[in-house]
Amino acid sequence: MGTLKQFRLPDVGEGLTEGEILQWLVAVGDTVTVNQPLCEVETAKAAVELPSPYAGTVTALLHEAGDTVDVGTPIITIDVGGPDAAGDGAGDGAAEPAAGLIGGAAPGGRTAVLVGYGPRTTEARRRPRRAAVPADAGHSPAAGVSQRPPLLATAPDVTTKPVRHGGLEVGRQAEAHAASVEAAPSRAAEAGRRRPRPLAKPPVRKLAKDLGVDLTALTGSGDGGVITRADVQQAAGAPASVTELRPAPAAATAGEQRIPVKGVRKHTAAAMVASAFTAPHVTEFLTVDVTRMVKLRSRIAARPEFAGVKVSPLLFVAKALLLAAARHPMVNSSWDEAAQEIVVHGQVNLGIAAATPRGLVVPNVKDAGRLSLAELAGALAQLTETARAGRTAPEDMTGGTMTITNVGVFGVDTGTPILNPGESAILAFGAIREMPWVHKGKVRPRQVTQLALSFDHRIIDGELGSRFLADVGALLADPGTALAF
Template sequence: MTTMTEASVREFKMPDVGEGLTEAEILKWYVQPGDTVTDGQVVCEVETAKAAVELPIPYDGVVRALHFPEGTTVDVGMSIIAVDVAGGTGGTPVAAPIAEVPAQAPAQAEAPQAEAPQAEAPQAAAPQAEAAKPVGSGRQPVLVGYGVAASSTKRRPRKGPEIAVSRVPDTIQVELNGHGGAPAVKERPLAKPPVRKLAKDLGVDLATVVPSGPDGIITREDVHAAAAPAAPAAPATQAAPVAEPVPQVTQAPVTTPAAVPVPSYDTARETRIPVKGVRKATAAAMVGSAFTAPHVTEFVTIDVTRTLKLVEELKQDKDMQGLRVNPLLLIARALLVAVKRNPEINASWDEAAQEIVVKHYVNLGIAAATPRGLLVPNIKDAHAKTLPQLAESLGELVSTAREGRTSPAAMQGGTVTITNVGVFGVDTGTPILNPGESAILAIGAIKLQPWVHKGKVKPRQVTTLALSFDHRLVDGELGSKVLADVAAILEQPKKLITWS
């Protein structure tokens, strides 16, 4: 066993993964003391006030110690992991971890879930981790958001012929030879988010699917073809694609956020939930917005039967195959057209300069409820996208948010926002502006209701839209024009052509 010297130990400090953030919470470690790491490899996931991101290590070596357990909030600039850069990549076990984290017994190394000894050390870790200094000159760590470049997690060699280690998230898999052989990297199959969801629903491993799309992309037909042989053997367990109900705006299931414990009325009178991370930042932003911008909200109830018919037709269009087509897509397009016709709505208020800043681009925000709280990522330059491109961007945005992989950059620079309260069965609401924006459109539930159509009362698909705007820069006339344009397009979708 090789003993490491202090001169070879490099301390990796918590970086500022956002814009001026002062702290971050360690959500998950992907490595343990004794593991071999390489330059650019993701070693942990942290949550800031804006999003959850993955941190790569900026050098090669062997992990000597983790200074903080999962769940600890660490100030920016504090050392979080020590790596022996003299250890190379051979996976040589360390003699002993440094003082901040107690040494692990061999049984603990064999069972990664046994983290109790490490969890007892945050108090002792902080002073020494703060004092630790990097040795030598290494490049600064680079922030890795959603869609990490291929990297691998190498575990300490165990007894036995070989082991297979999978890193979370499932970007790649690494098969590690127990006798020091080179790792074999498997690339992630190419497929769009809707196709990945279909494969997950059908229980199909994309790695086993033969792609037929351009550039080796797996299509929906490829997934169905791969699932077909298994259907007779297990008809009761095969998950059939769920048809999207016509009156519903989106298909997002209503679930209790994982971060909020379900109260037990048998054991306690109340439950206290710490407010931190994204939830804390959202609360502060909403309070600041509500008491800074004078909000005005207008409402309109409309017949969207024609829009829903167009949605069904677009689902059969070959140019939209493999994409998620739903009412939200056409509502987003309707808002973009309304902004084009009324560009002054796409603006912000510069308090310092006492100016109204009109944006000549639209970064369309989509409010998403996630286990970590409300996130509002936005589609950059949404105004310049075709309908298929907008559908693809919406699908990726929603999938990324639900997986908790939204990067800080994806939530910056928004200009107008859509929030869909209809998915919860709510008719309408008075949404609060996203800070720095001048307007937000709320979509209510789409329901079958009696409606006067061509002089007769008929059952029609009806919904209520609500537009909140900043009355400092948007007067009643402008706000009314925008809301009226959106309503007109959704009642007569052909205006998407005549007004574009």
């Protein structure tokens, strides 16, 4: 047997702690190359393909499709060739993958979408066994340990070193977990000098701290000796948790279905609750005659530079919002709670709320204000198509500054949208309907829509919000007024 390497689930986003394995793209016995996609994982923000940092033969898949795995947990074992890992150690260097960074061309013409994670190009060195756990590791030894027995019981203890790419250290949580696991044997050997760290997940550690319970004095009742909430509550003499006091759920009725809340839906639910109860929302409404915009849309779509590009009403709403934001830059800002400052952004990263089979996602177009109308149309089309296919890259899900939600595509007139966390304004665009409207002193059938603007009242007061919404409405009612902006 050659040298075995375990690939641990990396942090593919901003501080994510877990991911669901949607499907494996390789099987035991397959030969893989560096950067070849191994599996598809759904995180709290998007579905991404994890590329291989090693070249070799797959010897074990440590989790099945559908499993939710903690960051830092080994998910696959690869035989990278070279001398046996149990030999004299000469194979340590041979176990390293070929030089290259994730993001290059992958087999099959695909491109690995995991940004900033890949093989290191420097000489490999095994971590000293007495390495201390970093203070900012963010994971206890048990935080990333799966309770499912591995399919390959003889896999060696292997760790990988975090890679720096573009000034960003990646795989920090996975590395911290690896350091904890590898340092455990040396801590046990040095029992006279240091007590081993108890096995408990972060929520249980916080509960113990709140209740004043010393975890080192407890014996865990969970699998593998993991300390549970019940162990901590029993040691503190605390009452059973709220969950334990609830009555048993009623028997399921005919046709009842239960859907686990995880991945994108779980993240969206948490984000919306946090936003609704953190930022003081105010919503204003405006009904607009968009007949002129509808006529302009037909003329624009016929121009050669828009050939093959969808010219939708959303395109004009987006352009109107960008022009109005340039006139009222305070709307494009966010509240920094820690620093007690308002951050006015220098560019508009325009988010478009998209409904997908996995739930609501809000990818954004970076620096949308610099784009021409044709470029903006192409960017919006690509963004929504990628989101609905579940292939949005993680970097497209972060950094948004303003959002549009197009409820009109569902035939809905308007709503009261909730702010995307970290943003100060979101515009809901309703359905365009033919309605009776007073035009030039007479009641005529006109194309009418409704807009709803929700904003953070800590940053945007009523006057600013009203002026901004009025400018968006004016640009949609008479697109020619854009020349005056």
